[in-house]
Amino acid sequence: MRMENDDLKPGKVVLELTVANHPGVMSHVCGLFARRAFNVEGILCMPTGDGDESRIWLLVLDDSRLPQMVAQLEKLEDVRSVGRHGADRPVFERLQAFFE
Amino acid sequence: MQLTGAELLVQLLEQQGITTVAGIPGGPILPFYHALAASKRIRHVLARHEQGGGFIAQGMARVSGRAAVCLASSGPGATNLLTAVADAKLDSIPLVCITAQVPSAMIGTDAFQEVDTYGISIPVTKHNWLVRDVRDLLEIIPAAFRIAESGRPGPVWVDIPKDVLTAGIEIAQLPLPSMRTPAPQVDDEQLARAAALINAARTPVLYLGGGVIAGDAAGAATAFAEQAGLPTTMTLMGLGAMPVDHPLSLGMLGMHGARYTNYALAEADLLIVLGARFDDRAIGKAAEFCPDAAVIHIDIDAAELGKIRRPDVAIQGDVATVLACLAPRVQANPRARWLERIRELKQQHPLALPGSEDVRSHYGLIRAVAGLLDEGAIIATDVGQHQMWVAQAYPFRRARQLLTSGGLGTMGFGLPAAIGAALAEPGRTVVCFSGDGSLKMNIQELDTAVEEGVNIKVVLMNNQSLGLVHQQQDLFYGQRIFAADYRRPTDFVRIAEGFGMQVFDLDAAADPRACLAQAMATRGPCLIHCSIDVNQKVFPMVPPGAANTEMIGG
Ligand SMILES: Cc1ncc(C[n+]2csc(CCOP(=O)(O)OP(=O)(O)O)c2C)c(N)n1
Numbered sequence: 001m002r003m004e005n006d007d008l009k010p011g012k013v014v015l016e017l018t019v020a021n022h023p024g025v026m027s028h029v030c031g032l033f034a035r036r037a038f039n040v041e042g043i044l045c046m047p048t049g050d051g052d053e054s055r056i057w058l059l060v061l062d063d064s065r066l067p068q069m070v071a072q073l074e075k076l077e078d079v080r081s082v083g084r085h086g087a088d089r090p091v092f093e094r095l096q097a098f099f100e
Numbered sequence: 101m102q103l104t105g106a107e108l109l110v111q112l113l114e115q116q117g118i119t120t121v122a123g124i125p126g127g128p129i130l131p132f133y134h135a136l137a138a139s140k141r142i143r144h145v146l147a148r149h150e151q152g153g154g155f156i157a158q159g160m161a162r163v164s165g166r167a168a169v170c171l172a173s174s175g176p177g178a179t180n181l182l183t184a185v186a187d188a189k190l191d192s193i194p195l196v197c198i199t200a201q202v203p204s205a206m207i208g209t210d211a212f213q214e215v216d217t218y219g220i221s222i223p224v225t226k227h228n229w230l231v232r233d234v235r236d237l238l239e240i241i242p243a244a245f246r247i248a249e250s251g252r253p254g255p256v257w258v259d260i261p262k263d264v265l266t267a268g269i270e271i272a273q274l275p276l277p278s279m280r281t282p283a284p285q286v287d288d289e290q291l292a293r294a295a296a297l298i299n300a301a302r303t304p305v306l307y308l309g310g311g312v313i314a315g316d317a318a319g320a321a322t323a324f325a326e327q328a329g330l331p332t333t334m335t336l337m338g339l340g341a342m343p344v345d346h347p348l349s350l351g352m353l354g355m356h357g358a359r360y361t362n363y364a365l366a367e368a369d370l371l372i373v374l375g376a377r378f379d380d381r382a383i384g385k386a387a388e389f390c391p392d393a394a395v396i397h398i399d400i401d402a403a404e405l406g407k408i409r410r411p412d413v414a415i416q417g418d419v420a421t422v423l424a425c426l427a428p429r430v431q432a433n434p435r436a437r438w439l440e441r442i443r444e445l446k447q448q449h450p451l452a453l454p455g456s457e458d459v460r461s462h463y464g465l466i467r468a469v470a471g472l473l474d475e476g477a478i479i480a481t482d483v484g485q486h487q488m489w490v491a492q493a494y495p496f497r498r499a500r501q502l503l504t505s506g507g508l509g510t511m512g513f514g515l516p517a518a519i520g521a522a523l524a525e526p527g528r529t530v531v532c533f534s535g536d537g538s539l540k541m542n543i544q545e546l547d548t549a550v551e552e553g554v555n556i557k558v559v560l561m562n563n564q565s566l567g568l569v570h571q572q573q574d575l576f577y578g579q580r581i582f583a584a585d586y587r588r589p590t591d592f593v594r595i596a597e598g599f600g601m602q603v604f605d606l607d608a609a610a611d612p613r614a615c616l617a618q619a620m621a622t623r624g625p626c627l628i629h630c631s632i633d634v635n636q637k638v639f640p641m642v643p644p645g646a647a648n649t650e651m652i653g654g
Pocket of ligand 1: 482483484485487511512535537538561563565568
């Protein structure tokens, strides 16, 4: 996994995952991408609200296998929802400063 | 009531309806074994290798459709279990694996027999847990069964540190046992579109996978085929969903399917795919599979829809429910012309089973065994040529009749799976067709079979070779047979006898047919040994990478 510090180019997608907050959930999510040979360009994870859930932001390439990846993510027990955003959610651009 | 974590776990398993578990103890799991020893409802079957225990549980799950439980201790116990769990994942078999872990305080210190069981089980399970607090068992154990059995079934894994097993807990009452999550609602619009496609099709084929068996929809699928006049093919995992001697049955498709089956599929204008996943062994070169066919894909797992082949109509749902909704919208249709064409293909390109009359040949032995049994028998296989010959030649007539490692193709599956099947269905005869290579992979379970007195008949088709490898090298690697043949014969008769198992050696029998009949009629475990010709091939065959219509041989 590699954090890209260039701008969100067309062809990239931001996935917003709401997940159960426990120590294994990152392994489940990252393992899924690694296992299916789908690169994650960027990843960000923080607990939300009362700490029962976490939000994971993933920066991924929008290739033809992405719908299959999303379908597989939705099957993970700890993943409560998967949202998909384009350039309207500049999550990773706003972090630019930390990667210079 | 005041309980230890181990006692709570026993009670949670009991109320989930578990009556048999398979496993091997070791240090960290001993508190649980101590509690299990006091259970009046759960019988423990001591496997001889954890992989054997995992496959025994699979055997129970495959014949019952209910989640079965296997147990292992930490470290090597857990890693030994892994193959059986990966196998369950690929074939969608509900398992609940319970392993013990080193005490919580020692996790992460490279303690004796510590492995990251949680980490290594992620890619081979539907879900997994490392239990951090004894109270969590109240939620996790019912959830484990619910997840294993709901939707697309699969294995789950619960790793429990030793101190969680010994911790005390005070509870007023047990939580309720879990129920399966209801299947999703069927989309009405997709149903209408599917019905329209079926009603307009001229040369449709119904394609049944393991999901039809897992979803208890075999009868509904057969009735649907009869109503709509649909020739029906099955994957390896789907065999038994429609009786092979049914007039609409096309048998198994794919790599070792009959020529007529693959040719019929190539002429299809519509494929109705139920609980199948377009596996490469079934469809060959994906781009050339049924090129002219529209596809209706029905599966409980949304991620299968469109994974390999883009369907024209995709319906996520329980197969039986979808069929019940679809059937009233589909016109009865005898489809005389298409069925006539199928008859013609069957006549022109039949499945050849050479040597069927010779009980000491591969097909002949399988047919002779079938001739001695009724459809109540359960047939397990190992992996290799013998597996494919059984798939081709055994007349499967019932769902859950065939137990075979389809997705992972694990040698060593057959014997322990047969033991598990016999434990779950003690009234039936269970036959395990095996090869000498496969049998050696879990041969220690002969001991378990004898100890438990299970009614299994291990039919060893001994070609003194890893036959399927031999075949590949013979056909595709310039006949350079390397690391495939065993240089010296193994005395399986003495090995089995060493485990205290009765042996019927067809090689030595004056009347092998009578010897086989006697073996089948004898209750309890036995080995039936028969040498077969190493040069026999599984034909027809779709060569690796080729389209299904480019078969060789047969
Ligand atoms: C655990 C495992 N290792 C290796 C293989 C690869 N493999 C597939 S079939 C086969 C040979 C099987 O030999 P045997 O059980 O004697 O059956 P036969 O083909 O001779 O009928 C091998 C090595 C496998 N499927 N599983």
